[in-house]
Amino acid sequence: MEKADIVAERKNLCIALGGNPNAGKSTIFNALTGGHQHVGNWPGVTVEKREGRFRYKDYEVKVVDLPGTYSLTAYSLDEKVARDFLVKGKPDVTVAVTDSTNLERNLYLTVVLLELGANVILDLNMTDILENKKIAVDIEKMSKILKSPVVRTSANKKIGIEQLKEAIIQNSKRKVEPYRIDYGEDIEREIEKIERELENVETDYPKRFVATRLLEGDTEIMDIVKKLGGESAIEISKEAHLKLEKKFGYDTETMMIERRYAFIEGIVKECVHRQHIPHTLRERFSTSDKIDRIVTNKFLGIPIFLVIMWLTFQLTFTIGGWLADYIDMFFGWLAEVSTIWLASIGAPQWLDSLIGNGIISGVGTVLVFLPNIMLLFFAIAILEDSGYMARAAFVMDRLMHAMGLHGKSFIPMLIGFGCNVPAIMATRTLSSRKDRLLTILVNPFMSCSARLPIYILFTSIFFTRHQGSIVFSLYLLGIIVAVVSARVFKSLFFKHEVAPLVMELPPYRMPTIKGILIHMWERSSAFLKKAGTIIVAGVIVIWFLASFPTSAEYASQQTLIGHLGQFLAPLFKPAGFGFWQAGVALFFGIIAKETVVGTMGALFGGEEKLAVVLPHFFTPLSAYAFMVMSLLYIPCIASIGAIYRETNWKWTTFAVAYSLLIGWTFAVMFYQIGSTFI
Numbered sequence: 140m141e142k143a144d145i146v147a148e149r150k151n152l153c154i155a156l157g158g159n160p161n162a163g164k165s166t167i168f169n170a171l172t173g174g175h176q177h178v179g180n181w182p183g184v185t186v187e188k189r190e191g192r193f194r195y196k197d198y199e200v201k202v203v204d205l206p207g208t209y210s211l212t213a214y215s216l217d218e219k220v221a222r223d224f225l226v227k228g229k230p231d232v233t234v235a236v237t238d239s240t241n242l243e244r245n246l247y248l249t250v251v252l253l254e255l256g257a258n259v260i261l262d263l264n265m266t267d268i269l270e271n272k273k274i275a276v277d278i279e280k281m282s283k284i285l286k287s288p289v290v291r292t293s294a295n296k297k298i299g300i301e302q303l304k305e306a307i308i309q310n311s312k313r314k315v316e317p318y319r320i321d322y323g324e325d326i327e328r329e330i331e332k333i334e335r336e337l338e339n340v341e342t343d344y345p346k347r348f349v350a351t352r353l354l355e356g357d358t359e360i361m362d363i364v365k366k367l368g369g370e371s372a373i374e375i376s377k378e379a380h381l382k383l384e385k386k387f388g389y390d391t392e393t394m395m396i397e398r399r400y401a402f403i404e405g406i407v408k409e410c411v412h413r414q415h416i417p418h419t420l421r422e423r424f425s426t427s428d429k430i431d432r433i434v435t436n437k438f439l440g441i442p443i444f445l446v447i448m449w450l451t452f453q454l455t456f457t458i459g460g461w462l463a464d465y466i467d468m469f470f471g472w473l474a475e476v477s478t479i480w481l482a483s484i485g486a487p488q489w490l491d492s493l494i495g496n497g498i499i500s501g502v503g504t505v506l507v508f509l510p511n512i513m514l515l516f517f518a519i520a521i522l523e524d525s526g527y528m529a530r531a532a533f534v535m536d537r538l539m540h541a542m543g544l545h546g547k548s549f550i551p552m553l554i555g556f557g558c559n560v561p562a563i564m565a566t567r568t569l570s571s572r573k574d575r576l577l578t579i580l581v582n583p584f585m586s587c588s589a590r591l592p593i594y595i596l597f598t599s600i601f602f603t604r605h606q607g608s609i610v611f612s613l614y615l616l617g618i619i620v621a622v623v624s625a626r627v628f629k630s631l632f633f634k635h636e637v638a639p640l641v642m643e644l645p646p647y648r649m650p651t652i653k654g655i656l657i658h659m660w661e662r663s664s665a666f667l668k669k670a671g672t673i674i675v676a677g678v679i680v681i682w683f684l685a686s687f688p689t690s691a692e693y694a695s696q697q698t699l700i701g702h703l704g705q706f707l708a709p710l711f712k713p714a715g716f717g718f719w720q721a722g723v724a725l726f727f728g729i730i731a732k733e734t735v736v737g738t739m740g741a742l743f744g745g746e747e748k749l750a751v752v753l754p755h756f757f758t759p760l761s762a763y764a765f766m767v768m769s770l771l772y773i774p775c776i777a778s779i780g781a782i783y784r785e786t787n788w789k790w791t792t793f794a795v796a797y798s799l800l801i802g803w804t805f806a807v808m809f810y811q812i813g814s815t816f817i
């Protein structure tokens with residue numbers, strides 16, 4: 140009976156037609172309404188509005204033809220009228236009429252309608268022309284991506300009109316959430332800030348929509364927000380607008396528009412299949428398209444990605460190694476100077492030891508790797524800002540799909556190369572909880588920058604001639620373990636279907652030096668901050684444990700730390716590094732993985748000594764096993780915290796236990812199998 144009530148209440152429907160000029164809106168309007176349309180005027184404005192009606196089944200449907208527009212900004216009156224009607228008139232359904240032969244352009248308005256939270260039915264009109272051109276559109280996929288129904292029509296031949304009417308009736312009561320376009324890390328951060336500021340500002344628009352438009356500088360939305368007392372949000376959005384502009388050297392509004400087009404580009408790539416491209420069309424391909432056809436090619440895409448990553452690592456290590464020597468010299472000098480100075484002021488022996496053996500050698504050992512890390516981030520920033528990283532994700536998307544995984548999960552994994560903490564937070568952009576969980580669980584296997592010092596240290600001693608390749612192999616191992624684990628978890632815990640999702644493909648462009656430097660600095664400074672806080676604290680704890688009891692020699696086997704190490708050592712014997720120092724280093728690596736190197740520095744008396752000392756303890760094979768262990772064995776404290784924040788203690792415990800097991804197993808496996816061959 141309740142159901143009947145709703146039907147009775149909803150017998151009258153109001154729908155709006157939106158679309159670019161020449162998309163076929165008038166033709167659709169006439170096909171829907173027959174001869175019943177009449178022409179009227181909007182109150183107060185001179186823009187012509189058309190209204191008509193049709194009956195379908197039990198429904199009386201009013202059709203409002205909105206002015207033909209490309210967007211819904213407040214710049215033109217047409218666009219403002221359309222927007223006002225959608226927001227204030229609240230039509231039950233908005234039909235987005237598109238010229239399907241030019242989807243790249245036509246979908247822009249559709250995307251804006253979706254962001255506005257309208258109940259959209261996407262109408263791919265002019266499909267007759269599409270068929271002639273032998274272009275197929277996968278409307279099921281498109282519908283899944285846009286989370287909205289999609290229908291095909293050829294309005295001038297009245298084909299598909301019945302289906303359109305049916306879709307309108309079927310979906311008139313659909314609950315819709317405003318669509319979220321991913322604007323990329325930097326812009327998203329600002330949107331989130333503005334949204335928070337808008338907490339008590341209730342407009343007719345969705346919050347996120349208001350926030351994005353404020354950021355773009357939409358004056359009409361600004362006026363509305365101002366009237367409702369949201370000055371602070373406007374202030375913040377203006378600041379953010381300028382900040383982003385400075386950072387990228389591009390206009391913020393342009394950047395956001397580009398992101399919407401990038402999203403559309405992704406949809407078209409996923410859903411539109413050209414069986415054969417006529418010569419006339421081929422000439423229209425832009426440079427960006429031409430590059431994409433090589434870079435995202437089915438066969439070349441992944442090899443090209445791998446070559447680019449390999450080159451990146453090669454560059455990072457050749458130049459970085461040279462710079463690192465200078466930093467090394469600096470810390471050696473600093474240790475000497477501090478000893479002399481402390482002696483001159485009569486400081487006690489233990490203080491000299493704390494500063495010299497503990498802080499300077501520990502922190503110094505970690506900071507030596509700053510040039511490498513900055514260079515790697517520099518290279519990644521170039522790849523990101525030029526638009527290549529988005530292609531890399533697109534290329535990997537295919538591989539991920541093939542593995543039954545979610546393509547978009549690759550983005551948090553890419554971020555994971557920098558640091559797993561923001562990467563785990565970035566999984567929030569994934570819409571399904573299961574995909575999020577999977578991505579969170581495997582993210583720590585992505586080799587974050589904190590592991591880099593370990594690789595650099597060991598490869599510079601044991602693999603001098605193949606440093607870049609060895610490090611590259613570890614990154615690759617991390618990816619493989621992550622992908623395979625995800626596959627296993629998926630079949631164990633969540634057997635659900637993968638929803639297609641779109642990779643944004645922004646146009647290629649010359650990155651600006653400023654943008655690259657800022658991006659590089661943002662990430663490198665996180666590393667520095669960690670070196671200044673967690674690592675200093677860790678190093679002090681290690682120094683303490685290495686100094687007591689005072690009767691024993693500093694950092695010797697008889698100290699507290701020695702006992703701890705001896706307790707752990709037997710565990711690592713099958714992996715080839717069953718001596719107490721390795722156990723201690725790995726134990727403290729839980730604080731932060733950089734600490735592994737810092738601990739070694741402290742235990743063996745400074746970074747400069749490691750090159751001499753370590754070959755007595757490791758062979759190249761056990762060094763590799765040790766790096767594998769360091770890569771896989773456990774997320775650091777900060778990542779464990781992030782996992783806990785995003786999931787619960789059960790999944791956190793699972794992630795820790797699983798990674799310990801995997802790390803140990805792989806290290807042992809590499810060592811044992813390696814030993815039989817060498």
Ligand code: GDP
Nearest residue numbers: 160161162163164165166264265292293294295
């Ligand atoms: P509006 O500007 O969106 O109102 O577009 P119109 O309805 O005026 O249509 C623009 C042109 O496209 C007209 O010449 C229509 O006849 C033509 N047209 C509309 N729908 C179709 C279709 O499905 N197929 C083809 N081939 N032409 C169409």
Ligand code: MG
Nearest residue numbers: 161164165166
């Ligand atoms: Mg018209």
